[in-house]
């Protein structure tokens with residue numbers, strides 16, 4: 001059995017936890033280490049179980065706390081090579097391990113599959129973490145649901161899935177036009193409708209949990225997301241990953 005938890009989600013910081021009884025991996029650390037500790041304690045997560053951090057891309061809401069976290073917990077951090085270079089232009093830390101989209105990395109029995117995504121960063125990736133036949137997707141910061149994402153999503157029993165914005169709210173919202181265009185572009189974020197189409201067309205019969213993630217504060221609401229997905233409410237257990245708190249822990 002594995003447990004998953006969103007420790008932080010959204011433009012203030014992202015951090016997603018996937019663990020078993022003894023070991024765990026974390027995707028991204030976009031919050032400060034002290035806040036990670038507080039939230040982990042709040043969620044009932046023992047940070048000593050964490051064996052590695054894997055980074056999806058270099059935007060600060062995904063890497064802000066990783067340096068301190070790696071140092072304090074003595075962890076390896078996995079990056080795509082270009083992401084590592086972009087994250088640390090100088091004084092590159094030595095905890096780096098290279099990710100590849102060619103083959104999964106194995107970390108204490110967790111097989112982490114890495115695949116490219118469309119987003120405005122140097123070499124952004126999403127992940128599918130496989131542990132004893134259970135697959136958990138971490139799929140946020142995606143401009144478009146391409147063939148690879150659809151294929152990887154269709155293997156998941158649980159997924160942290162971006163549902164960033166409601167189209168109408170973005171259109172009529174406070175962002176300047178260039179930012180609206182960026183969010184809605186193929187290298188921006190996944191809208192509620194795009195996430196909905198992905199779930200409708202590509203979920204497999206074993207999909208159990210959907211944790212809606214990276215929800216915009218200005219261009220979306222939890223209610224809008226849950227309303228969009230209301231036709232699935234008897235089929236999946238669905239949650240909203242909170243921005244400033246950990247989600248509840250889910251078991252698969």
Ligand SMILES: [Zn+2]
Nearest residue numbers: 011059061141
């Ligand atoms: Zn982000």
Ligand SMILES: [Zn+2]
Nearest residue numbers: 057059119141
């Ligand atoms: Zn990003």
